[in-house]
Amino acid sequence: MPRDNFSSKTIEQLAKSVGYQCVRPGCAQITHFYDTLTGSMKSAARASHDSAASGGGPRYDASLTTEQRKSYENGAHLCVKCAVIVDIDVERFPPGIISGWQRKAVEIRNQLMRSTSPLQGINMREAFSATELFIKKCNSFMIDYYESCIRIKDLNSLHDFLRECYGYRPSHDFYGQYPHIVNKQLQIINTLESISKLFFQRDIRLVWNDRDNYRRYLSQPIRFPRRDDEIAINEILKKNIELLKLRYDDYCNYLRELKDIVYNKLTPINLMEW
Structure with missing residues (x-):
């Protein structure tokens, strides 16, 4: 061909x-x-x-x-x-x-x-304040990995955050300004979008509320009256659990790197050399 x-x-x-x-x-x-x-x-x-x-x-x-x-x-x-x-x-x-x-x-x-503000005119304090706001929003929906499954405390906050991030651009109040910060924020947004899509399957409900009132993705096989259904759905479940773990690991790594930049006050890169 x-x-x-x-x-x-x-x-x-x-x-x-x-x-x-x-x-x-x-x-x-x-x-x-x-x-x-x-x-x-x-x-x-x-x-x-x-x-x-x-x-x-x-x-x-x-x-x-x-x-x-x-x-x-x-x-x-x-x-x-x-x-x-x-x-x-x-x-x-x-x-x-x-x-x-x-x-x-x-x-x-x-x-x-x-933009009316040239790159070389970026204010470090404003950039870090905006990034801190971004981190605060990420912390608001409380996503974690517990007992071999992904769970989210406040699903509405996650959906609100992703809607707010739509068309991510300099006018957003949490826009990090520096290119390397912006790229890290985009990595986090894209990863959260992937988690959100995997977390909810339109044709099958694999999410339930646990005892701590978290929305939790099933981590155990499901039994169905029809064997074919059981095999098919558990294959989806197994694949999604693996993908969710990978996405969650990516999310944690990106967020940790972003926090290192802000809270450890790492020197931003030289924009003229970037």
Whole structure:
């Protein structure tokens, strides 16, 4: 089967639109440099397909046309490392994720360009205060891992927080301003969205209230009158428990790193070198 590869023009559009930086939240690796010896630009990047360029590839969608698979909307500009990761760990990066990164990266870059406050004029105190507010909001819904399951104390607060984060941009009162803080906040938001989607299945109820009044995801197999139902649902349960644990670990790591920046007062990176 022939591959529906991006054209040279589309590859360049993906890279230029995000300033030659990897669009994966938390990475932002510069992907191009100027070689003074040859007088040309060198690249360490990949134009990655959201839906694979050919059958059998990661996230392949047979319903797309050749033009759609080769289009800008089906791509993302990633560094080599991130391009490999998203293609070998497809469960963690399902369809729509990496093309969504591209859109968000372009949106954030355009907003920063239109902002009345230039990057070099960022006030550290304001940035850290906004980030502290973000952390406080994360703490409000009380998510934890207890007795081999994920549980959430205040589900409404989580949903309110995710609605508030929709279209995350500099006008939000908890926007961290510094690029590395913003990327960490985006990682947390994306992870919480994944947890929320996994936590609730529309076709099956796997969530219940425990004795501490937490909303808790089932951690034990379920018995059903029909054997086929039992096997199918418990397969979903097993898979979701594993994914939820991975997402929860990611969330804890990202939040801890963000707290280290704010509460240990780590020196922000030099914006002119970032």
